[in-house]
Amino acid sequence: MCTSCLGQLACCCGSAACSLCCSCCPKIKQSTGTRFMYALYFLLVTVICVVMMSPTVAEGMKEHIPFYKDLCEHMKAGVNCEKLVGYSAVYKVCFGMACFFFIFALFTIKVQDSTSCRAHVHNGFWFMKFAVLLACCSGAFFIPDQDTFLNVWRYVGATGGFLFLVIQLILLVEFAHKWNKNWSSGTKHNKLWYAALALVTLVLFSVAVGALILMGIFHTHAEGCTLNKIFLGVNSGLCLFVSILAITPCIQKHLPNSGLLQSGVISVYVMYLTYSALASKPAEQIKGPNGNNITICVPSFSSGLEDDNKLVSALGTIILFGCVLYSCLTSTTRSSTAALRVCKTTVPDNEVARCCFCCGPEDDGTSLFDSLSSEADEAFGYKHSVTSRTY
Numbered sequence: 323m324c325t326s327c328l329g330q331l332a333c334c335c336g337s338a339a340c341s342l343c344c345s346c347c348p349k350i351k352q353s354t355g356t357r358f359m360y361a362l363y364f365l366l367v368t369v370i371c372v373v374m375m376s377p378t379v380a381e382g383m384k385e386h387i388p389f390y391k392d393l394c395e396h397m398k399a400g401v402n403c404e405k406l407v408g409y410s411a412v413y414k415v416c417f418g419m420a421c422f423f424f425i426f427a428l429f430t431i432k433v434q435d436s437t438s439c440r441a442h443v444h445n446g447f448w449f450m451k452f453a454v455l456l457a458c459c460s461g462a463f464f465i466p467d468q469d470t471f472l473n474v475w476r477y478v479g480a481t482g483g484f485l486f487l488v489i490q491l492i493l494l495v496e497f498a499h500k501w502n503k504n505w506s507s508g509t510k511h512n513k514l515w516y517a518a519l520a521l522v523t524l525v526l527f528s529v530a531v532g533a534l535i536l537m538g539i540f541h542t543h544a545e546g547c548t549l550n551k552i553f554l555g556v557n558s559g560l561c562l563f564v565s566i567l568a569i570t571p572c573i574q575k576h577l578p579n580s581g582l583l584q585s586g587v588i589s590v591y592v593m594y595l596t597y598s599a600l601a602s603k604p605a606e607q608i609k610g611p612n613g614n615n616i617t618i619c620v621p622s623f624s625s626g627l628e629d630d631n632k633l634v635s636a637l638g639t640i641i642l643f644g645c646v647l648y649s650c651l652t653s654t655t656r657s658s659t660a661a662l663r664v665c666k667t668t669v670p671d672n673e674v675a676r677c678c679f680c681c682g683p684e685d686d687g688t689s690l691f692d693s694l695s696s697e698a699d700e701a702f703g704y705k706h707s708v709t710s711r712t713y
Contacts, residue, residue, distance in 0.1 A: 356445045361647055363455060367419045368643075371412045380407045405468070413475050418459030420482070425454075487595075490645045494591055497648060498584040506579065508675020515675055519583060526586030527565075533593040534558050541600045543618035545608050550600055550619055557596045561589040594641065598634045 373379055383403065384390050394403040405411065426444070433440050465471050508515035534554065541550050565585040567573060573580050605620040 353445070359448055363422075363452070364419075364646060365643075367415060367455075367459070371415055374407050374411045374415065375409065383407070405463070410468070410472055411463075413472055413479070414462035414465070415459045416479075417475055418462045419455070422455045422458045490641070491588070491591070493645045493648060494587055495584060498587040499579060501587075502581050502583040503579040505583075505675055506581075512675075519581075523582045523586050526583070526590055530561065530586065530589040530593050533590075533597065537593075537597060537600060540621040541619055543606075543608070545618070546606045547619040550603065553596055553599060557592050561585070561592055564588060591641075594637055598638065601631060601634050 380403075387393065390403070394400055394406075400406075429440060430444055433444070435441065436445075502519070505515050505519050509519075537550075537554055541547065542554065565582060568580050568582060568585045600619075603619065605617045607615045607617055610616045
């Protein structure tokens with residue numbers, strides 16, 4: 323048994339697909355295991371960042387670690403180890419993670435097939451890659467002149483965040499396109515798929531309109547909040563324009579799979595971004611009828627921006643995980659990379675409508691490395707660059 327376990331664990335240092343020591347776990351293809359492991363790395367570092375940002379963790383360290391202040395001073399981490407917790411520590415860990423994925427984005431350029439040395443490194447050596455990831459994240463804490471680094475990294479992070487928002491939008495469009503295309507194919511055999519499409523589209527637009535109404539009630543006022551009104555008017559107008567454009571004859575002629583489902587998904591996402599902007603905007607004050615100051619542009623039941631920011635962070639985290647995991651697990655297939663214009667494909671569309679359309683016959687687990695495709699380097703480099711921009 324011990325020998326069997328050691329043999330299974332050898333995959334951590336080699337390129338074999340890993341089933342660990344559990345015989346009840348289903349066997350998975352190498353490409354599926356590769357995508358799962360990179361997604362697991364992403365989840366692990368994100369959880370660590372969440373823990374570092376938690377005030378409860380910092381307080382718990384002060385209470386339960388003996389000689390806490392002396393230990394912090396000895397490690398040169400500040401009086402209360404503020405360099406190991408809080409936003410500055412998160413910046414450093416994210417910098418290390420971004421470097422890790424950026425290195426692999428460069429490493430997988432021009433990889434032609436699965437037999438090359440770099441392809442083996444990409445699909446295996448997980449223990450060694452975990453050590454590299456740990457070294458990147460830990461090394462960021464030893465960068466000299468931390469203040470300058472944090473100031474520069476803020477601007478780099480803002481630029482990368484903007485690029486990731488664009489990529490996030492592209493992923494959502496591709497996701498909605500795939501969704502609409504798959505369910506529309508089912509209408510040839512079962513008309514109930516029409517009802518499913520109509521129901522989902524109605525729910526999406528109901529959520530978008532409901533969010534617009536709630537933001538209009540709680541984040542605007544008759545005597546102020548001009549900027550909020552402009553945001554709501556412009557963004558809702560653009561959503562309406564995109565929805566009408568999606569069903570015009572010209573668009574339908576060139577993109578037969580276009581429809582209201584895609585515009586519904588994008589409308590919900592735009593409403594989230596609008597709410598994120600309104601929630602981060604400081605409240606305004608006006609003079610009341612009795613001469614007292616009245617706070618406007620924020621919900622009256624809110625205790626300030628803290629509650630709104632928590633909700634924005636929660637929604638943003640859900641969307642972030644969804645987009646990154648979708649990118650990691652699906653963007654390496656031929657159909658997905660073609661939809662994102664990363665590579666071209668001539669594979670015919672044999673769609674079979676299914677509720678779980680993300681994982682089906684076309685996502686058979688075959689990676690571009692396994693298919694010996696010359697376009698593999700573009701797709702895998704793209705995937706690593708997407709994840710690096712996340713951080």
